[in-house]
Amino acid sequence: MPHTTFTLARRTLLAAAALALAAPTWAQSFPTKPVKLVVPYPAGGPIDGVARGLAERLQRLWGQPVVVDNRGGANEIIAGDFTAKSPADGYTILLGADPTFSGNPFLFKKLPFNPFTDLVPITRVVNVNMAFIVPGGLPVNTLKEFVALIKANPNKYNYGSAGAGGPTHVQVDAFLRQEDLQMTHVAYKGIAPAAQDVLSGQVQAMVAGSSAATPHIPSGKMKVLAINGPKRAKALPNVPTFAEAGFPNTEMYFYLGLTAPKGVPKAIVDQIAADTRKVLADQSFVEKTLDVFGFDPISETPEQFAEFLKRDRALAEKKIRAANVSLD
Template identity: 55%
Template sequence: MKLQRRFAMLGIAGFALGACGLVHADAYPSKPVRMVIPYAAGGPVDALGRALASRLSAAWGQQVIVDNRPGGNEVIAASQVAKAGGDGYTLMLATDPTLSLNPYLFQKLSYDPIKDFTPITRVAISNMALVVANSLPANTLKDFVAYVRANPDKVSYGSSGVGNGTHLSMAWFAKENQLNMVHVPYKGLAPALQDMLGGQVQATIGAVSVVMPFVESGKIKVLAISGDKRAQSLPNVPTFAQAGFPAMQASFYYGLIAPAGLPAAIRDKIAADVRAIVADEKFRKANLDTFALEPVADSPQEFAQFLVRDREMAMSKVKLSGARLD
């Protein structure tokens, strides 16, 4: 009888804890939420973060405050978020460096991407476009590969910096296709594109939203885009697979995360609310389709499983490039 009573009490206690979790999730958020963006205002990550924050504010009846913390390949923002409480009132819209790349780019990292964060959902994937200078005699990706092979070490490509996704993607493409190109790192993609116009570099790869103004003005040529299908904003541009290079991996994700310890009920609520926002046609057209972003809004479990695979790919790309940031 005593044993039965003990099990009964344990069952009641477990039910009570579960009920408390549900009530806590229903009451969330009861105060403003901070969303940390690891880049300066005005860029593609900031734009999506602000759009998402605005919609979450409306859904929750609480202000979601955007806090820009740029620098250090997202390390500055990630380190601060890792130290915040896991109560759901600090979130971060992270990309590949925070969760996938930095462990392989830095010998010492001020946070642990696995232990210090709770994955909530991948909001979207950003496809990247390979662009070249108008002066380069290449109108297709095959033309470009043939030209670089015929002119080893004479073609330079710009990137947003050593270890950045633009650098790693181009280095990987060059290795896969036996191309000898010169890497020129910049502090951001905008100066790389400006130097492309001036003839200092002949190629780069970057988010569609960043290269689009240069493409639309006819100042540079776009040869291919990553992803499984053509971008609505670039309907005449083939994917890498359609251009004859199906192995090319060139994209990055926007993932919403929180500090470790986030209660599962709150985690699931945030993921579900983001999923509803991303499913809204007006939100997609204004904030995803326009910038060639693919909607994802997966579950926390799916996001965590994706990260396992993505970290393996990140390790391979960093090792191949030889990039280090410390």
């Protein structure tokens, strides 16, 4: 009997040791085939540019193709739903933004998937500090002057956004409420047509990534009155932050982050996050892929991204409810 007990115990220990040795080997073997990086926007824009730059660098690290799959439309719902319903093996990951991760559950009564439970946070990739942009012909040069102009002319001026309920809408709405200002919201299908109407003077303000304005600043066709963030943007060194402009309680940003279908093994989630952080730590990647759009790299663990999402979702709900917007 003692001999039998020893044998069983020995076998149990050997089996446990074998599993312990196998686990890191299995995790380190990922990926063994092409990885799909789903992007909820069409090819050619800034988000697609980040996705392609990231895919190229991850491909170098992994020795496997990383294929960008553009699935635009429906406020990121198409791409999010596709990712959430993909196999939970790490070979389909989503580079999404605020609408998928925070906003849509408060904008739609019914979604084909639950972004809060059906997608696993991997890491936030970039933060986009949005710029407050006005036409060159508007008679203001500071954000305080803009506020004074709008306050003196309630409902006379318009502001544009990339779409109702999105960050470029609800964050301006929150600012107007904060300052007790009245403007008319004009929703566009994307930031490009909104920018065109700012250029023509049909709308008098919008917030967007700084790259929407930088080509037009030298000609004087656009002015940037302030930019979000703790420090000035590299591309706009003469533009004050909101705090420097006298509005320390104002935040206007959006972000991009990676998620995977629920059920992907944590070892794979951790590896994708760690390898993405390696890419973001490479200064040549930052200069070539992020600086051109005014995007700031963010290096987070899955746990840190999850904590960020808790706070961001609470803010999104508050702003969307206050704006009284629904997309159903």
